[in-house]
Amino acid sequence: MILNGVMLTIGLSFVAIGLGIVLATLMSAWRSLAGAWAGYIVDAYVELMRNTPFLVQLFMIFFGLPQIGIRMNGLEASLLAMTLNLAAYATEIIRAGVDSIHKSQVEAGLALALSRRQVFQYVILQPAFARVWPALSSQFVLMMLASSICSFVSVQELSGTAAIIEADTFRSFETYIVVTVVYLLLALTLKLFLNWLGHKIFPQVSGLARLDAKAEAA
Template identity: 70%
Template sequence: MEFSLHFASVFAESDLIIRGILLTIGLSSSAILLGSGLAILLVATRNLGNKFVRGCVDAYVELLRNTPFLIQLFMIFFGLPLMGVRMSGTQAALLAMTLNLSAYATEIIRAGVDSIHKSQIEAGLSLALSRIQVFRYVVLKPAIAKVWPSLSSQFVLMLLASSICSFISVPELSGAAAIVEQRTFRSFETYIVVTLSYLALALVLKLILIWLGHRLFHRKVVSILSTASKGGIA
């Protein structure tokens, strides 16, 4: 039996694939920005709040870290309309990605915050800085610098996890691939193109994060991230 690959029909649908790539980039970058911001807010709330507040943050993190992302996506897309909150598939995907990433990023940043020596915090307080100012100027940036490789890996994983959003008919890269496959009946060729596209997106994001770490933190962060990623992107 002769086997051959025919990419012509797949490339004929390149406009659909390109739109899927652009939507994947948009969803992922938005989720990274919003999820990171929410994670920093949750870490600050946990550190500056009372025992009850810390318990609520911990419960939020454990709930989202220990349930499948697909279930979270379904709960938002199918569950919220039952409470009168209606949103499109893309909006539901962005919300689910943001919440999921914020939980993982909260735990990662918390580990960085816990690594900051208490003497630095006491020094900040001795200079008449408020607890919020100490967290902002003394704790947060060094903490993120220490965990930047782990955060970067989580960002890449979130980019790849965006493929799950195709289950609620979001036309991101995987959703676009399903449509191309149905139109062309070239499954193998379609998913070769999609695999290479995801690989390219992940590698570009990795390079951007290395550059960002170089700009925001010490040069050592770049070498740590490069070393940590030798065994794989994630």
């Protein structure tokens, strides 16, 4: 049962991370390319999601949306809530990376007759991701750990499975010691995987490589 819960936690987390980073990238591009009005809409969304509890967001989707005719099972509601929540945090992290790109690089791209979309795609996006990848990685790990809240809508991921085992066996201490160790191993493994992935995706001149160089020099 614990193994099944672990597999569901991993699957739910990876799908939410993938969808969330795509949505965050699209919102960052929209804010950069569509003008001030798009920025206001994205900022409103980000502030709404970052300043309300994830549990409330999950309950709003699972219990609230059926009131207007949109029904989802627990897994679908959890995936949507995790995606929307992660996208809000990732949008702000990506914005910091975009803002860190020197204005002269943008001007150079425009001088080469690139469109603003092409400048964002080829000049801004990759170095921006490279500079904020450590922060994004930390947010991905936090989102994986936050998946435990999905047990409140009857999703039998790791925490939900632990609750069932504890109710059947009345062995609370043993159950949650095992679950704690499993979550720790999952978090550390995901962190190592994301660090490896960052080095593979981004060239050695990236911000990630510079951070490593500074650490080695220290």
